[in-house]
Amino acid sequence: SNTDRHPRTALGISEDRNTLYWLVVDGRSIASVGMTYMDMANYFLYIDAHWAINLDGGGSSTLVAWDFDLNRPVTLNVPSDGTQRYVPDGIGLFLNEE
Secondary structure, eight states: OOOOBBBBEEEEEEEESSEEEEEOOOOOSSSSOBBBBBHHHHHHHHEEEEEEEEEEGGGGOEEEEEEETEEEEOOSOOTTSSSHHHHHHHOOOOOOOO
């Protein structure tokens, strides 16, 4: 029933379990107002995710990826705190080319 819009981080999985959906939504800015829980649930239904879980949101919603040109990690979104917040945990996705 919470209709507040905030930055969100969530994961979803397709019914056949072959596709992982990783969602990071900015918010609290002119560029993005964020999502409600219902917005997020409807988005996962729209992209055909069968299961989804809401993770931490707000200022800790940060998406970082390795930039091979710069040889370092870079933040891909715009965290609502203005910079990446220090948090004690995170989820990583590592691909192994074999």
